[in-house]
Amino acid sequence: MKPLSHHIANLLSEALRAAQASAVLPAFEPPTIVIERPKREGQGDYASPVAMSLAKALSRKPREVAEAVVQHLPPAPFIAQAEIAGPGFINFTLSDDFLRQQVETIIALGDDWAKLDLFVGKRAQVEFVSANPSGPITVGHTRNAVLGDAIARVLEAAGYQVQREYYFNNAGNQMVMLGQSVQARYLQILGQSAELPENGYQGEYIIDLARDLVQEHGDSLREADWKVFKDYAEARMFAWIKRSLALIDIQHDAFFNENSLFENGEVWRTLEILRENGYIYSAAEWEGASEEEKAKAAGRAPAQWFRSTRFGDDKDRVLVKSDGVPTYTLPDIAYHRNKIERGFDLMVNVLGADHGQQYKVVANGIRALGLDPSKIKVILYQMVRIMRNGVEVRMSKRKGNFDTLDDLVEQTSADAVRYHLLGRSPGTTIDFDLDAVVKQSNENPVYYIQNAHVRCAGIAREAAARGLDDTEADLSLLGQAELKFLRKALELSEVIELAATEYEPHRLAYYAQELAALFHPLYDEVRALHSDVEPQVARARLRFYRAARLVFRRVLRLMGMSAPERM
């Protein structure tokens, strides 16, 4: 299905054509037709300012243009009326019958309701988390995970076939450090004096890993190479990361090892293509360096530089250091080349704001390869601060500081973590207030929304207990309050479309809150099982609540949250 706004835009296009054909309006290029949801009641369900935007070019008054358009609107079963209002808006009101019919549509489609075909046949990839396997998933990574997974869900709902990928950064110096750190801890436990490498990992979890190794292998690894420790640590970290993500119901379809790009030579192949294209030079310092910088670099072996400045960068970038080891950037460019060659129609990268600059270099690299980076969308999100009693809880590598996903879930809940990290646009810094989130009260939107589902489930339970049936309900017995809810439910398609095309899944969180805010007073007023309610009316209302429950379930699942039966 498509959002109703698309159907209405089509009606307007046809009306404009018809008005031109009958010479009521002069010829003009068909404009982009904007459809919006009016903010106030009495302004219909959908509105278009198209007449106002055309008025000037046509030298006609906006309301006259609107008049011409409305007169040529083709009939549509879902529209009850189209009227001109205010400065020249055309307001559309949905028909009550159409709205009532949505109850059966929702029940028939269930979890597939509001699944759009906007991108049917298209393949999208969402790369997210991609945290180094050198430590646990932190709160910052968790925002990345929640955002990426929600974008993936929303893209699926919009019609894409989606692959979730994790770029596993298991090559390079960091992994050496990881291996050597575990090795040092291992030897220390065995009573041998061993120093952590400079810039080694000091976390408590490194000691845990070493302790486990002692338990499993005793002192037999005393003479072992650091690589043995690295492989062990990597495998353990990988398992830990997956387990943490599973806590908030996140699974990736693919894990792409950075290592593989070295093993199959793609890293070096990428460098060669760049060189062939004239973007690589060998020098001790970049060509635009100041005298001071050049003096500092004097005597250093040459590195391989990428002419990033050709694409407007401030300076050229090192791809291969003077010791022959690539920087992070080269495999990253190779990885994106690999991605592009896999033929996705859309590639989404979810990155922390601190990586924004880095991606620009990668994008320049992609251009230098002669490839087009336009199918890659980068979603930058700001940092997360953990607050307790209004004071920031400082991140620390030591344990017990609420800085891991595991701790966060333990302190709050998977649903609360997802809702609160999803509920803000990526561009804002989040202060994650543990006290507010832990608080399981009516002030917490997580429970407010879930309770709507619980209440629907409660009605169904009670109806079943009383042996009541809701089939063949006469939906004409539903009142305006129910129709109001259905109008809002119908808006989900537009929310999905917007969230998918703008990569802004936080819109779902707001929508869910609004939907629940419409539901609760309704639940209060429109009783299904009250003794005053006529049996036929009760039947229709039971049918309605069955549909409402499915709508909440759908919305909660889109946010990766659970839809509980009871609380």
Add this chain to the structure above:
RNA sequence: GCCCUCGUAGCUCAGUGGAUAGAGCGCUGGCCUCCGGAGCCAGGUGCGUAGGUUCGAUUCCUAUCGAGGGCACCA
């Protein structure tokens, strides 16, 4: 210094160039015998500042002030 984000209600934040800018939290006062209290109803003087584009700007552009992030032969 340069680049990127962000300044909207007491606080935390929504708001695709359109009609009277919205939620949540906090605060105050009311409301439930039957599916339900993690509920319902009522209470509001706010778009950082200055220009510009436009029929119309919280939204786009420029400047300015303020906050955060980034400016490695780290990832």
